[in-house]
Amino acid sequence: MRAMLELKNVSHVYVSAQEASLAVEGLDLQVTPGEFVSLVGPSGCGKTTILSLLAGLLVPSRGQVLIGGEPVHGPSPRVGYMLQQDYLLPWRTIRGNVLLGPELAGRQSRETEEAVERLLHEMGLSGSAARYPHELSGGMRQRAALVRTLITDPEVLLLDEPFSALDMHIKLQLEDLVHHTLRRMRKTALLVTHDLAEAAAMSDRVVLLGSRPGRIRHIFDIPAELRALPPMQARREPGFQDIFEAIWAELEEGEEGGDA
Numbered sequence: 543m544r545a546m547l548e549l550k551n552v553s554h555v556y557v558s559a560q561e562a563s564l565a566v567e568g569l570d571l572q573v574t575p576g577e578f579v580s581l582v583g584p585s586g587c588g589k590t591t592i593l594s595l596l597a598g599l600l601v602p603s604r605g606q607v608l609i610g611g612e613p614v615h616g617p618s619p620r621v622g623y624m625l626q627q628d629y630l631l632p633w634r635t636i637r638g639n640v641l642l643g644p645e646l647a648g649r650q651s652r653e654t655e656e657a658v659e660r661l662l663h664e665m666g667l668s669g670s671a672a673r674y675p676h677e678l679s680g681g682m683r684q685r686a687a688l689v690r691t692l693i694t695d696p697e698v699l700l701l702d703e704p705f706s707a708l709d710m711h712i713k714l715q716l717e718d719l720v721h722h723t724l725r726r727m728r729k730t731a732l733l734v735t736h737d738l739a740e741a742a743a744m745s746d747r748v749v750l751l752g753s754r755p756g757r758i759r760h761i762f763d764i765p766a767e768l769r770a771l772p773p774m775q776a777r778r779e780p781g782f783q784d785i786f787e788a789i790w791a792e793l794e795e796g797e798e799g800g801d802a
């Protein structure tokens with residue numbers, strides 16, 4: 543099967559007037575259509591750099607970055623981004639925020655409006671569509687941000703710590719909702735997170751990176767019986783602790799080896 547996301551021997555150097563620093567080196571990764579993959583690793587190992595390369599916000603210093611088999615030449619509507627901060631426009635209602643993407647793309651239609659209402663309903667936001675962002679809780683705002691990302695129908699979602707600013711119980715609920723929605727829509731997703739349990743509960747595979755420079759240390763396949771479950775349920779399975787501890791042990795080994 544052709545990869546939806548592909549990094550081929552990718553390295554990236556940040557260059558400033560004072561110095562050049564090698565952020566990631568020799569990355570090879572393929573993510574198949576509909577797969578959910580997480581990137582974990584110590585601070586500074588290049589997780590955000592990888593998302594920026596895939597989003598077309600950075601050009602790799604070496605190697606190739608491909609989406610759907612095509613080289614990335616800049617931001618593309620095939621790719622949606624969800625971040626820790628929701629970046630909802632405070633002067634627009636939730637519905638107005640969600641409709642911004644289609645408006646800018648000149649794709650306003652009855653179908654789009656119906657799709658917005660459907661997604662708002664699925665995210666439990668129908669009753670809040672006419673409210674402004676400051677009137678909503680953090681979890682509701684992130685659900686609105688997810689609707690805004692999904693309404694442009696990207697094939698790929700890049701998720702940069704989208705749950706990290708939320709209270710634990712809201713975070714667990716949102717993990718389930720995002721997992722369910724992306725699976726149902728058969729989206730390909732790459733999640734950056736510092737939370738190893740979140741990565742293990744939500745993903746098909748977990749990519750562990752080492753740092754200085756960022757390199758792939760190990761790729762963990764999540765057992766099929768866990769993958770079939772919603773994240774909250776997967777966390778309660780006996781096999782969950784084993785995979786969590788395997789990732790943790792590998793992360794610690796890297797740090798002891800001066801990798802962090």
Ligand SMILES: Nc1ncnc2c1ncn2[C@@H]1O[C@H](COP(=O)(O)OP(=O)(O)OP(=O)(O)O)[C@@H](O)[C@H]1O
Pocket residue numbers: 556557563564565583584585586587588589590591592756
């Ligand atoms: N704009 C930049 N200019 C110079 N160096 C940068 C820049 N952005 C990132 N770096 C460096 O590149 C490396 C990778 O950074 P990146 O932000 O991708 O890591 P990360 O794994 O996302 O970190 P964190 O987990 O702390 O968010 C780090 O050493 C960082 O200092």
